[in-house]
Amino acid sequence: MRRARRVGTGRAVGRRGFGAVSRRDFLRIGGVSLAGAALLGTAACGGGGGGPQTADDGSIVVVFSAAPDDSGSLTSLIEQFNEDRAGEIQIDYRQQPTDTGAYFDQLRTQFQAGGGDIALIGGDVIWPAQFAANGWISDLSDLFTEDMRSGFIEGPIESNTYDGSVFGVPWFTDAGVLHYRQDLLDDAGISEPPATWTELKEMASQIQEEAGTEWGYVFQGGNYEGGTVNGLEFINSFGGAVLNEDDVTQVTIDSPESVAGLEMARSMVDDEVSQQAVSTYTEEESEAAFLNGNAVFCRNWPYMYGLVGDPEASQIETEQVGVSALPAAEDGESVSGLGGWNFYVNAAVPQETQDAAWEFIQFMTDPEQQKFRALEGGFLPTLTDLYDDPEILDEVPVIALGGEALQRTVPRPVSPVYSDMSLQMAEQFNAVLNGNASPEEAITTLQENLQGIADQAPE
Amino acid sequence: MATATQPQKKKRGGIIGEFKNPERRTAYLMVLPTLLIILTIAFFPILYAVVLSMTSSTVTGIGSFAGVSNYVAMFQNPAFIEGLYNTVVFTVISVFFEFIIGLAIALAINRAFRGRGLVRAAVLVPWAFPTVISAVMWRLMFQDQVGVINYVANALGVISQPILSDRTLLLISAIGVDVWKTTPFMALLLLAGLQTIPGEVYEAAKVDGASVVQRFFSITMPLLKPALLVALLFRTLESYRVFDLFWAMSNRELESLSTFVYTGVRISQLQFAQGNAASVFIFLTAFLLALVFIKGFGMQTSTED
Numbered sequence: 233m234r235r236a237r238r239v240g241t242g243r244a245v246g247r248r249g250f251g252a253v254s255r256r257d258f259l260r261i262g263g264v265s266l267a268g269a270a271l272l273g274t275a276a277c278g279g280g281g282g283g284p285q286t287a288d289d290g291s292i293v294v295v296f297s298a299a300p301d302d303s304g305s306l307t308s309l310i311e312q313f314n315e316d317r318a319g320e321i322q323i324d325y326r327q328q329p330t331d332t333g334a335y336f337d338q339l340r341t342q343f344q345a346g347g348g349d350i351a352l353i354g355g356d357v358i359w360p361a362q363f364a365a366n367g368w369i370s371d372l373s374d375l376f377t378e379d380m381r382s383g384f385i386e387g388p389i390e391s392n393t394y395d396g397s398v399f400g401v402p403w404f405t406d407a408g409v410l411h412y413r414q415d416l417l418d419d420a421g422i423s424e425p426p427a428t429w430t431e432l433k434e435m436a437s438q439i440q441e442e443a444g445t446e447w448g449y450v451f452q453g454g455n456y457e458g459g460t461v462n463g464l465e466f467i468n469s470f471g472g473a474v475l476n477e478d479d480v481t482q483v484t485i486d487s488p489e490s491v492a493g494l495e496m497a498r499s500m501v502d503d504e505v506s507q508q509a510v511s512t513y514t515e516e517e518s519e520a521a522f523l524n525g526n527a528v529f530c531r532n533w534p535y536m537y538g539l540v541g542d543p544e545a546s547q548i549e550t551e552q553v554g555v556s557a558l559p560a561a562e563d564g565e566s567v568s569g570l571g572g573w574n575f576y577v578n579a580a581v582p583q584e585t586q587d588a589a590w591e592f593i594q595f596m597t598d599p600e601q602q603k604f605r606a607l608e609g610g611f612l613p614t615l616t617d618l619y620d621d622p623e624i625l626d627e628v629p630v631i632a633l634g635g636e637a638l639q640r641t642v643p644r645p646v647s648p649v650y651s652d653m654s655l656q657m658a659e660q661f662n663a664v665l666n667g668n669a670s671p672e673e674a675i676t677t678l679q680e681n682l683q684g685i686a687d688q689a690p691e
Numbered sequence: 692m693a694t695a696t697q698p699q700k701k702k703r704g705g706i707i708g709e710f711k712n713p714e715r716r717t718a719y720l721m722v723l724p725t726l727l728i729i730l731t732i733a734f735f736p737i738l739y740a741v742v743l744s745m746t747s748s749t750v751t752g753i754g755s756f757a758g759v760s761n762y763v764a765m766f767q768n769p770a771f772i773e774g775l776y777n778t779v780v781f782t783v784i785s786v787f788f789e790f791i792i793g794l795a796i797a798l799a800i801n802r803a804f805r806g807r808g809l810v811r812a813a814v815l816v817p818w819a820f821p822t823v824i825s826a827v828m829w830r831l832m833f834q835d836q837v838g839v840i841n842y843v844a845n846a847l848g849v850i851s852q853p854i855l856s857d858r859t860l861l862l863i864s865a866i867g868v869d870v871w872k873t874t875p876f877m878a879l880l881l882l883a884g885l886q887t888i889p890g891e892v893y894e895a896a897k898v899d900g901a902s903v904v905q906r907f908f909s910i911t912m913p914l915l916k917p918a919l920l921v922a923l924l925f926r927t928l929e930s931y932r933v934f935d936l937f938w939a940m941s942n943r944e945l946e947s948l949s950t951f952v953y954t955g956v957r958i959s960q961l962q963f964a965q966g967n968a969a970s971v972f973i974f975l976t977a978f979l980l981a982l983v984f985i986k987g988f989g990m991q992t993s994t995e996d
Contacts (some may be wrong), residue, residue: 337957344750362960366751455944509835509853512942520836652959662944666856688961690751 284584285349291322292588298354298573299335300327303609313595321588323352332356333457336651343368347580352589357391357572358457358644358654360399365648365690370577373397375590384614387570387641394646399576401593402614404605406571407641408465409634411522411530411537414554416443425556427566429469429496432529432559436505439528447527448505450518453497455662458514460654461569462531463661464644467493468567469560474645474653474682481686486679492561494664494671501665511665523548531558533571534638537630538610555630557637570641572612606631612638649689656681737974744968750960761968770954771969774946777862777937781947782930785869789926792870793877798911800878801885811882818875826939829868830855833940861945865936872936873929877922884918885911920990927984928977948973 285293301307310323328335336359342348343366353369363369376398381389388402410432412425416439426432436448452458464474472490476482500506509517515532522530523539523546530536534555541550557566575593577586595601602613607627618624619639625632645653660678663669669677710716744761747754765771800810817825832840835853844850854860888911896906912919934949943950948969955966984990 333958340750454942456942507835507853508856512835512853512855512944514942517834517836524836526836649960652961655954655959685961690749 284582284588287322289319291318291320292584293322293324294351294585294588294592295324295326295349296352296354296589296592297326297328297335297339297350299330299332301325303605303611305605305608305611308608309596309601309604313592317591321591323592326350339363343578343580347578349581351578351581351585352592353576353578354403354573355576357388357402357570357574358650360392360574360576361394361646361648362650363576364394364397364399368579369399370579370586371397371399372401372577372590376401383616385616385639385641387639387643388572388574388614391570391643391646392574394648400574401597403573403575403596404602404611405614405638405641406533406612407568407634407638408461408531408558408571409534409568409630409637410556410558411532411540412554412556413439413445413525413528413548413552415552416445416528417554419443425554426529426559428562429466429559430562433500433503433505436528437503440505445526445528447507447521449500449529449531450506450510450513450521450527451500451531452513452515452518453506453510453662453665454512454514455658456514457654457658459658459661461571461644463494463497463657463664464642465531465558465567465569466497468569468642469493469558469564470496471561471564474657475647475686480645480647481689483679483683483686485682486675490675491671494661494674496561497661498664498667498671501667508666511662534612534630534634535610537633550629555633557634557640566637566640568637568641570643572614647686647689649685652685653682656685740967740974741971744964744971746964748964748967750956750963754964757964761964762972765965765968765972768965770946771948771951771965774948774951774969777946778931778933778948780862781866781869781933782927785866785873785930786923786926788866788870789874789877790923792874793922794881796874796878797881797885801882811879814875814878816875817872818879820872822872822935823939825872826868826936829864830940830942833864855941855944858945861941865933865940865945868940869930869933869936873926877926880918880922880925881915884915884922887918888914917991920984920988924981924984924990927980931977931980932973 285295287293296310298306307325310325314322328338332355336356339350339353339355339359342350343363347368360369364371381398384402385405387407388405389398392398392400392402410425417423417425417435420435420439420442422435422438426435432449439445440448452462467474467485467490470489470493472485472487472493474483474485476484501508501510513521515536518527518530518532519536519539521527522532522536525548537553537555539545540548540553558568560566575589575596577589577593579586581589597614599613599615599618602611602615602618603621603624605611606613606618606624610628610630612631613619613624616639619631619635631638644650647653656678660669660674664671664674710719743753745757745759747757747761796814800807800814820828832838833854835841835855838854841850841854844854850857850860852860854864892910892914893906896910901909932949933947934953937945937947937950938953952966952970952973955962955969957966959966
């Protein structure tokens with residue numbers, strides 16, 4: 233941070249000089265400021281090491297990174313904690329990019345450079361294996377005991393478990409759910425939301441024909457991380473799995489179940505339940521189609537329900553929309569892709585700081601604070617008990633509606649080389665939706681490429 | 692580029708001779724810090740990339756020596772081949788159209804007419820947009836729900852599927868957007884070249900009975916050549932390194948050489964070395980392109996001689 237600003241100043245001096253002073257002066261000023269920036273850069277890098285970072289009042293400073301706090305609920309909890317623990321622990325909240333890819337990239341750069349000063353990371357559920365395999369985050373198995381874990385939803389715990397150890401604590405969760413148009417279903421004489429994909433297609437086609445709704449089903453089919461999540465939901469709901477449960481170095485995606493899953497995804501386009509453009513869609517476009525009233529069904533994260541009825545974002549009203557679990561295969565179970573964020577502790581910071589970070593993790597994942605975040609920011613709690621809390625059920629309707637579905641989530645493959653796997657999966661799933669590859673071809677390609685990637689994973 | 696070639700030329704006079712001249716010696720001493728900085732911030736990273744590309748390095752650390760295996764793997768990687776193909780097609784076609792249209796615009800606004808200054812300023816507007824912003828703006832126009840271009844093309848029956856879902860259509864769109872965006876830049880460079888051609892030459896040719904076509908090919912083109920080559924080189928190298936337009940407009944769908952490097956180095960955990968190999972490949976081929984312009988087409992790199 234500090235370093236970047238310094239270099240920036242050096243540049244500004246140079247630029248101002250361009251018009252006013254001679255070329256020679258400009259070069260000199262430019263040279264000096266660059267050299268100065270380089271020196272400052274090294275100086276800024278030279279810090280760290282030794283004891284924990286402390287504030288003026290002697291309290292241990294824990295630098296905590298997380299995405300922007302739009303609801304303000306995180307900031308107020310941090311303030312409360314800092315007040316309670318004044319003189320002991322101070323949390324220094326460092327805001328990170330909203331784009332998780334960019335955030336991940338920044339953290340990785342810091343870790344590579346020796347750890348950086350961020351002690352506590354609030355980060356995506358797909359990160360722990362990648363960080364843990366490199367020894368960048370601490371093993372929390374001893375602190376976060378089995379007893380404590382039992383109170384949490386299973387999916388997020390699984391996402392934090394790598395090589396038999398637990399590397400993170402679930403902060404808040406997220407799950408793919410089916411949003412549907414209650415009014416359109418009522419008009420068509422359909423009483424229940426679809427339980428299977430086939431039912432969904434039948435209902436969608438019927439409503440599309442009768443009511444003229446443009447989209448039957450809209451989901452995220454773009455060539456990006458969200459496309460991977462959607463493709464995996466199709467595959468997992470048919471019983472396919474990317475990795476062997478007992479040995480994550482074994483890729484098992486090549487199965488009739490996986491092919492059936494992708495065939496179902498492709499048939500959405502072939503049977504005109506979804507338009508071809510779905511292969512370019514992210515959450516944003518799906519949301520626009522649904523909230524503008526152009527779709528019967530929409531797979532999205534529960535945040536979308538919060539936008540329904542908001543006159544600025546939506547043309548449909550709350551009573552027109554229902555939420556349920558995603559459809560399942562004929563004889564299978566409904567599967568939701570897991571999203572959400574966990575806490576990770578940087579293994580490179582001093583033990584005292586790590587201990588202080590653990591204190592804050594406990595505070596934040598406590599029922600009281602999770603409830604506060606659910607009520608204030610709509611963040612889905614990770615503790616199972618809170619899904620029965622009357623106040624939450626009352627205030628956050630999507631939790632009441634989503635209920636079980638929100639707790640029955642399946643994490644994406646927990647692999648230290650997940651980034652590479654995801655790139656491949658997004659590419660192939662997208663090719664299937666575009667009609668550039670048949671489901672069989674895509675699965676065969678994936679089996680080969682993913683195994684190739686898994687074989688390169690660090691030990 | 693210019694800084695690298697200039698000292699070379701002076702060497703012909705003999706380095707020792709150069710240093711005997713106290714004024715020149717002072718000059719060299721004063722340039723020295725800058726040269727050192729260039730060495731550390733430009734040449735060191737390039738060399739380091741070359742080294743990395745020949746090891747089995749990952750983001751987490753430098754690996755063992757791997758020879759050219761990364762380059763072999765890179766050329767077998769369909770993503771790289773796709774990026775190379777897209778980049779070459781994009782560069783050739785977009786620079787061609789930018790040149791033709793840019794030249795036409797330059798010739799048109801080279802004539803004195805009322806409001807010329809206004810037209811010149813207006814022409815530059817697309818170029819003044821940051822690429823990422825115009826890329827996102829065009830993406831919206833290509834989009835299936837709100838996109839006006841997609842709507843019109845669909846209504847006319849030109850396309851059978853949404854523009855953004857087809858890579859060929861995306862590439863064509865990217866070329867179109869680039870032509871829209873950078874033709875003004877080309878026109879401006881060519882206009883500067885046109886204005887250096889003295890009017891007397893044309894008058895003399897007219898007196899001699901040369902036709903418009905003859906005047907264009909015998910006077911305008913040869914005298915425009917220096918400016919033209921500079922403009923073409925700039926545009927070719929810039930198109931060759933295309934990143935932001937592809938990345939933002941296609942939402943990471945369209946691969947170019949530069950997006951391949953980015954994906955390898957910043958997103959992937961395993962293709963770090965291959966990403967470095969690709970960056971070395973871009974550097975070398977771009978360098979070759981520049982050489983072709985300078986040596987092959989006789990482009991002047993300085994005004995000294």
